[in-house]
Amino acid sequence: MRAYASIWRLRFINGMQYRAAALAGIATQLFFGFVFIMIFAAFYASSTGETPISLQDLITYVWLQQIFLSFIMLWFRDQELFDLITGGNIAYELCRPLELYPHWYAKLLAQRFASAVLRCFPLLTIIFIIPEPYRMSLPPSIASFVLFIVTLLLGLLVVVAISMMIYISVFWTMSPIGSILMISVVGEFLAGMIIPVPLMPKWLQTIAYILPFRWTTDFPFRVYSGHIPVSEALWGIGIQLLWLLILVLAGRALMGRALRSVVVQGG
Amino acid sequence: MRLYFKYMSIHLKSQMQYRTSFFLMSFGQFFIPFMVFGGLYLMFERFGQLKGWSFFEVALCFSVIHLSFSLSECFARGFDAFSSLVGKGDFDRLLVRPRSAALQVLGSKFEFTRIGRLLQSGIVFIWSVSNLPGLWTFPKLLALLFMVFNGLLIFTGIFILAATFCFWTIQALEVANVFTDGGREMAQYPLNIYEKGVTRFFTFIIPFGCVSYLPLMYILDKREGDMLLPLLMPFGGALFLIPCLLIWRIGVKHYRSTGS
Numbered sequence: 237m238r239a240y241a242s243i244w245r246l247r248f249i250n251g252m253q254y255r256a257a258a259l260a261g262i263a264t265q266l267f268f269g270f271v272f273i274m275i276f277a278a279f280y281a282s283s284t285g286e287t288p289i290s291l292q293d294l295i296t297y298v299w300l301q302q303i304f305l306s307f308i309m310l311w312f313r314d315q316e317l318f319d320l321i322t323g324g325n326i327a328y329e330l331c332r333p334l335e336l337y338p339h340w341y342a343k344l345l346a347q348r349f350a351s352a353v354l355r356c357f358p359l360l361t362i363i364f365i366i367p368e369p370y371r372m373s374l375p376p377s378i379a380s381f382v383l384f385i386v387t388l389l390l391g392l393l394v395v396v397a398i399s400m401m402i403y404i405s406v407f408w409t410m411s412p413i414g415s416i417l418m419i420s421v422v423g424e425f426l427a428g429m430i431i432p433v434p435l436m437p438k439w440l441q442t443i444a445y446i447l448p449f450r451w452t453t454d455f456p457f458r459v460y461s462g463h464i465p466v467s468e469a470l471w472g473i474g475i476q477l478l479w480l481l482i483l484v485l486a487g488r489a490l491m492g493r494a495l496r497s498v499v500v501q502g503g
Numbered sequence: 504m505r506l507y508f509k510y511m512s513i514h515l516k517s518q519m520q521y522r523t524s525f526f527l528m529s530f531g532q533f534f535i536p537f538m539v540f541g542g543l544y545l546m547f548e549r550f551g552q553l554k555g556w557s558f559f560e561v562a563l564c565f566s567v568i569h570l571s572f573s574l575s576e577c578f579a580r581g582f583d584a585f586s587s588l589v590g591k592g593d594f595d596r597l598l599v600r601p602r603s604a605a606l607q608v609l610g611s612k613f614e615f616t617r618i619g620r621l622l623q624s625g626i627v628f629i630w631s632v633s634n635l636p637g638l639w640t641f642p643k644l645l646a647l648l649f650m651v652f653n654g655l656l657i658f659t660g661i662f663i664l665a666a667t668f669c670f671w672t673i674q675a676l677e678v679a680n681v682f683t684d685g686g687r688e689m690a691q692y693p694l695n696i697y698e699k700g701v702t703r704f705f706t707f708i709i710p711f712g713c714v715s716y717l718p719l720m721y722i723l724d725k726r727e728g729d730m731l732l733p734l735l736m737p738f739g740g741a742l743f744l745i746p747c748l749l750i751w752r753i754g755v756k757h758y759r760s761t762g763s
Contacts, residue, residue, distance in 0.1 A: 264680055
């Protein structure tokens, strides 16, 4: 366990070095946040009927998406790991006295976490002081804030478990592009990246609720704004834990099978 | 110009060597804007209309911008990948050749996998045009063609501008994505839904408005006027390319090799 913790720490420090990239990312995310909010606001202004989520909650939702982008994006990938598999250097990884699954899991977790930590504080300061209606609102109660933190971290663990599946699939396909592109495009859509889950039609919401993607970010973001009440959030945590268990167990089993029949690519 | 086509055919041949990977990439490129468009469709299903614009009108706006974007990504990719050319010092090689540097950079890369994206926007384009019967006159269709073409020039201009900054920074500036990806994301909706300042910026500084929103107002009969206006307006986009090319020239003059 200590070994994996130190891998995590190393990767985290490594990720914190890319400050210039983070700065560019912050500018981009602010811009996209504004654009999305303006689009949603325009739709809301021309609608007359009942809306399933208030504009204020939606604005918070958009900002949280932008801040924790690295918790959603399945595109967020480690080229190094792909090269290990397709280039044959995986042989070295297998020689190490570490298990591969937790080793890579710790690496991926650290990258996403570092990217979010670098971006979240400057972004938070900006979006709490910008004028209405763009300002992000505070959570309605301390309970929902605490639950937000818990669910967000659990969501992070789920998203890393999903992306581990993508890496494992490369053992069979050998070409990362196809499998990632498909899973990530569909997965991000179902996590509410393009339109928030509450705005989807019923049939699509049902699909989103069944699959794990929406538990990564859509769920914590709505817990933050109080759109999902505290009692319901507690149930959600159970489902998150269940998904985490399923994905990790399945991932380990698949990886075990992949490694048994692994063909080390020469080079 | 002959040289440019020569470059193009060489790149096409080389990318066709990896056929499976080519088709997978193209398929993926089809899928990404497809999901975005799906989102747009679902938003209209819920809200009905957007500040007086119907679904097919916005879909037309969407497809015009996405057509321009995919074409420019296909043909002007060389400028997008320019930072690696400068970083490795390969740009020196281009400068000693007796042809214009801009043309050679343009010819240094083509992304034919963007055909997937192009196909997707093409389908949306035809679908929305066939559902807007008011459009079926020759000048209006011609104006649409001009819009796509000049949109291509605007995106190319942004790519060139971003590449020019590499002369000073060596690295690629990710902030440029705000204007390419961000510009695309913005201009796919009619610009009047945004705040005034944003609309002005994207009409007068980076003239996306000239190739989407403003001519569309006339084409879709939202504003009365001579048809000459929407036919000329898109060429405002071409004007944007001129300062970009000028800055590029200054950049080339200031170029100092990395020496590697």
